[in-house]
Amino acid sequence: MSQASEVENQLRKLILSMELGPGERLTERWAEAMFNASRTPVRAALQKLETEGLVCRDGLRWLVAPIDVVEVEQLCIYREVLEVAALKRSASQITHDQLDLLENLLKTESDDASEEMMDDAGTQFHLQLARLCQNTFIIEGISDSLRRLSRARWLDKAPSNPAWEEHREIIAALRSQETEKAAELLAAHLCESRLRLLDAISSSKRSLRARGIAIS
Numbered sequence: 001m002s003q004a005s006e007v008e009n010q011l012r013k014l015i016l017s018m019e020l021g022p023g024e025r026l027t028e029r030w031a032e033a034m035f036n037a038s039r040t041p042v043r044a045a046l047q048k049l050e051t052e053g054l055v056c057r058d059g060l061r062w063l064v065a066p067i068d069v070v071e072v073e074q075l076c077i078y079r080e081v082l083e084v085a086a087l088k089r090s091a092s093q094i095t096h097d098q099l100d101l102l103e104n105l106l107k108t109e110s111d112d113a114s115e116e117m118m119d120d121a122g123t124q125f126h127l128q129l130a131r132l133c134q135n136t137f138i139i140e141g142i143s144d145s146l147r148r149l150s151r152a153r154w155l156d157k158a159p160s161n162p163a164w165e166e167h168r169e170i171i172a173a174l175r176s177q178e179t180e181k182a183a184e185l186l187a188a189h190l191c192e193s194r195l196r197l198l199d200a201i202s203s204s205k206r207s208l209r210a211r212g213i214a215i216s
Helices: 003-016 028-035 039-051 069-090 096-110 116-130 138-154 161-175 179-210
Strands: 055-058 062-063
Touching: 003 028, 003 039, 003 069, 039 055, 062 179, 069 116, 069 138, 069 179, 096 116, 116 138, 116 161, 116 179, 138 179, 161 179
Parallel strands: none
Antiparallel strands: 055 062
16 A cells, blocks of 8 residues: 555544544644655645545645535435435345345444444445445445545434334345335435434534534
8 A cells, every 4th residue: 555545544534533623724744744654645645535525725725624514415415316226226136145234234233332333334234235236336426425424424413223223124125025115215214314414513503613613
């Protein structure tokens, strides 16, 4: 792995985990010292993360990109369209073994599972379900939207558990070969997640800004 890729991966992790908050200033010198890297790979990493919408330029400075509410809503809708399309394409080919693997992801649910573990298992459920369609462009679109939405989803503090039951209902419909029902359940699940997330951001804007989190 090149030094630029290493810097890129480490910096992406800090941004997606909210250790570097939206609107926080980044300097090349800080990144050089933080990741023990020279200026050229640091710049390459920042430019790559800029294409992912995770950092942006403010004049000559670099910033962690603010959370854009309009962009969040558009990404959620984009994700909904792609995920439902992926499910419809793959439903007739899904095997019981593949459904068993999806169901195993839900076993992360337990009283002692951390919020981060629950969130990661939920993300993996949607990614694995999407991959069953075997369409590279649809899969990449869903993966990219989930990555871009991951920061915003940290702001949704509603319990993760209700989604687990919705995931199980989708699997049950697929086991019964009820494709339209599975698609409707998935669409309703994603729509509810979108509305809850947007409501969480809207109701918390003032407190988030007071904590230095940039919301636009």
